[in-house]
Amino acid sequence: MTESNRxxxxxxxxxxxxxxxxxxxxxxxxxxxxxxKLVVADEAEADPQVFANRSIPVVPLSEFAFTADQVVLLxxxxxxxxxxxxxxxxxxxxxxxxxxISRGDESVALIHPLLNAAELxxxxxxxxxxxxxxxxxxxxxxxxxxxxxxxxxxxxxxxVSALGKASVDAAAAQTARLFNGQEPExxxxxxxxxxxxxxxxxxxxxxxxxxxxxxxxxxELRRLLGESxxxxxxxxxxxxxxxxxxxxxVQLEGPAALETVRGLLTxxxxxxxxxxxxxxxxxxxxxxxxxxxxxxLLGPAWVNFCAASDNLRKDVAINCVQIVHLxxxxx
Numbered sequence: 001m002t003e004s005n006r007x008x009x010x011x012x013x014x015x016x017x018x019x020x021x022x023x024x025x026x027x028x029x030x031x032x033x034x035x036x037k038l039v040v041a042d043e044a045e046a047d048p049q050v051f052a053n054r055s056i057p058v059v060p061l062s063e064f065a066f067t068a069d070q071v072v073l074l075x076x077x078x079x080x081x082x083x084x085x086x087x088x089x090x091x092x093x094x095x096x097x098x099x100x101i102s103r104g105d106e107s108v109a110l111i112h113p114l115l116n117a118a119e120l121x122x123x124x125x126x127x128x129x130x131x132x133x134x135x136x137x138x139x140x141x142x143x144x145x146x147x148x149x150x151x152x153x154x155x156x157x158x159x160v161s162a163l164g165k166a167s168v169d170a171a172a173a174q175t176a177r178l179f180n181g182q183e184p185e186x187x188x189x190x191x192x193x194x195x196x197x198x199x200x201x202x203x204x205x206x207x208x209x210x211x212x213x214x215x216x217x218x219x220e221l222r223r224l225l226g227e228s229x230x231x232x233x234x235x236x237x238x239x240x241x242x243x244x245x246x247x248x249x250v251q252l253e254g255p256a257a258l259e260t261v262r263g264l265l266t267x268x269x270x271x272x273x274x275x276x277x278x279x280x281x282x283x284x285x286x287x288x289x290x291x292x293x294x295x296x297l298l299g300p301a302w303v304n305f306c307a308a309s310d311n312l313r314k315d316v317a318i319n320c321v322q323i324v325h326l327x328x329x330x331x
Contacts, residue, residue: 007071015164108129130319139224140288141288141290143225155247157245160239170194171239172241174194244308250296262293277290286313
């Protein structure tokens with residue numbers, strides 16, 4: 001079957017990155033309206049979606065037939081998404097997991113389209129995972145230094161959109177109540193107020209004191225940067241809707257001139273140097289903004305810098321579209 005006749009199936013209508021995904025698919029002419037199929041869990045309700053000036057119906061999972069000529073993109077998790085992945089793989093379709101469903105499964109390749117897309121040629125299964133938004137951004141920022149990395153400490157400050165569409169809606173409602181002099185309700189998912197707050201953790205903590213998301217971030221970075229790099233991670237949540245920022249404390253294998261490090265970062269794929277990048281600066285950009293590069297005070301092999309990016313458009317939607325394009329075109 002030709003590329004123009006193959007279909008892209010998206011599961012996760014209404015998820016946080018869904019609108020950005022449709023925008024990128026249309027901007028890049030990745031698929032036509034006829035090729036785009038939208039699927040939701042049976043209990044979910046979703047209106048038809050507009051794509052390229054066409055109305056695309058949304059089909060319940062139980063009524064949808066998967067085929068080997070499809071690429072199936074999972075944007076949201078849960079039991080229905082797991083069922084969709086199983087049905088799609090059984091049908092011989094390619095599956096792109098952008099919801100972390102297959103996290104920890106070593107038989108599923110973790111693909112960042114800028115860093116290791118060539119691994120698509122030798123995958124064990126027709127299921128590939130996309131790194132989470134935080135891991136995607138941090139891996140891009142560190143990749144030019146990969147051969148010199150000894151240890152990295154990541155402090156990722158994520159927006160509420162990293163917690164899902166429901167958290168964005170909750171933060172908006174809480175903000176409106178505060179502006180009207182009313183006490184907002186506590187967010188059920190986090191047990192915290194999301195509006196005008198900064199959370200040390202948006203999740204319950206494990207016995208180690210880490211959250212599941214922090215360990216997942218470390219796992220994905222190891223897979224992208226190599227097992228020899230010592231990693232630790234902290235994830236805080238700030239009361240902004242979109243845009244993430246990470247502070248990176250990096251120990252290199254040996255002393256390196258700051259200008260040498262700056263040169264490597266300047267030449268990194270999709271990296272843009274700024275003096276003082278912010279998450280707001282990054283929203284809408286297709287680059288990761290790098291800045292505040294400075295020598296660390298722990299020793300001559302340490303450097304510190306920060307990275308900021310659009311967590312939904314760049315680190316989920318664009319990365320997914322690039323992988324989908326490769327699968328539709330060459331696989």
